[in-house]
Amino acid sequence: MKVTVVGSGFVGQTTAMRLVEDGLAEVCLIDIIEDKPQGIALDLKEASPIEGFEPAIVGTNDYADTAGSDVVVITAGFPRQPGMSRMDLLGKNAAIMRDVVGNIASGSPGAILIVVTNPLDEMTFLAAEASGFPKERVMGMAGVLDSARLRYFIAEELGASPSAVEAITLGSHGDSMVALPRHATVNGKPLPELVDAATLDRLFQRTRDGGAEIVALLKSGSAYYAPSAAIVAMVRAIVTDSKAVLPVCAWATGQYGIADVYVGLPARLGGKGVEEIVELDLNDDELAQLREAAEGIRAKCEDLATL
Ligand SMILES: NC(=O)c1ccc[n+]([C@@H]2O[C@H](COP(=O)([O-])OP(=O)(O)OC[C@H]3O[C@@H](n4cnc5c(N)ncnc54)[C@H](O)[C@@H]3O)[C@@H](O)[C@H]2O)c1
Numbered sequence: 001m002k003v004t005v006v007g008s009g010f011v012g013q014t015t016a017m018r019l020v021e022d023g024l025a026e027v028c029l030i031d032i033i034e035d036k037p038q039g040i041a042l043d044l045k046e047a048s049p050i051e052g053f054e055p056a057i058v059g060t061n062d063y064a065d066t067a068g069s070d071v072v073v074i075t076a077g078f079p080r081q082p083g084m085s086r087m088d089l090l091g092k093n094a095a096i097m098r099d100v101v102g103n104i105a106s107g108s109p110g111a112i113l114i115v116v117t118n119p120l121d122e123m124t125f126l127a128a129e130a131s132g133f134p135k136e137r138v139m140g141m142a143g144v145l146d147s148a149r150l151r152y153f154i155a156e157e158l159g160a161s162p163s164a165v166e167a168i169t170l171g172s173h174g175d176s177m178v179a180l181p182r183h184a185t186v187n188g189k190p191l192p193e194l195v196d197a198a199t200l201d202r203l204f205q206r207t208r209d210g211g212a213e214i215v216a217l218l219k220s221g222s223a224y225y226a227p228s229a230a231i232v233a234m235v236r237a238i239v240t241d242s243k244a245v246l247p248v249c250a251w252a253t254g255q256y257g258i259a260d261v262y263v264g265l266p267a268r269l270g271g272k273g274v275e276e277i278v279e280l281d282l283n284d285d286e287l288a289q290l291r292e293a294a295e296g297i298r299a300k301c302e303d304l305a306t307l
Contacts, residue, residue: 001025004069007076008037014228027057067107077117079222086119101130112273115140120173121297135251137273142173143247143264144230149210171293178289179204237269263294
């Protein structure tokens with residue numbers, strides 16, 4: 001399997017590191033900055049004798065080297081700075097996304113695209129449009145990250161191990177994230193039985209603001225350790241054809257009463273990409289929130305045509 005990572009900034013390089021250390025695939029790391037991906041690849045290869053992994057990584061500025069990729073992770077683009085919303089990145093990153101996808105699609109026509117660049121939902125739609133790929137082969141990473149943040153915050157609140165916490169978020173990567181308290185558990189116990197409603201609201205709001213909290217602390221740039229872990233979870237499901245169900249930004253075709261829009265949904269991932277949108281049991285309020293998130297994304301995607 002060959003996985004290309006486009007953009008060798010913080011998210012791209014940590015993703016490349018996790019992929020090559022895990023031995024999941026041959027990795028091609030590409031960036032427009034001359035020599036940067038080559039330097040990162042060499043540095044990683046020099047870690048291989050110590051860490052004991054195969055040094056299967058190439059750094060390049062030439063899209064010819066990405067040809068024949070099975071999976072392409074797109075992290076190219078500007079990150080947020082303190083005070084910025086993800087939507088402030090729309091114009092600048094739309095131009096980058098069109099350029100990247102145009103270059104990738106010709107050399108890797110059978111690839112599965114995982115979009116990471118923000119604003120995530122809109123950039124995923126744009127990548128699908130610009131590539132012309134079937135929608136099941138284009139998806140975005142947000143839900144795995146948002147769910148991991150929520151799981152960590154619940155674990156911290158209750159003094160539990162993060163691995164004992166299950167939780168899933170759907171909807172958009174931003175203010176319209178949909179948290180599902182009825183689907184969250186700690187050591188198998190339903191979360192709403194363990195904390196009061198005010199605590200639930202506080203944990204969900206901290207998750208919605210999770211990216212901004214890190215941006216404010218870093219002062220420059222945005223999160224990358226948890227995002228790269230989330231990307232690699234998606235790549236792993238695809239390259240191992242595991243059929244794992246993960247929350248991803250996927251193309252809805254009528255599920256939950258939503259159609260023809262990219263939005264965060266539980267999806268079964270395998271060698272063909274998004275192989276099924278899984279329909280969880282949602283109540284009326286949860287459904288309404290999910291549909292509202294989808295309509296917000298649809299409206300923003302219409303704005304993309306004018307950029
Ligand atoms: N979906 C998510 O949950 C999530 C999480 C974290 C970051 N992000 C987003 O990921 C993106 C990258 O974040 P980062 O922290 O790695 O930023 P960064 O600034 O560290 O890296 C971005 C890299 O993209 C490269 N680049 C720019 N234009 C390019 C092009 N046309 N072709 C190839 N490479 C190009 C830059 O040279 C730079 O090396 C941002 O848009 C950020 O908002 C999304």
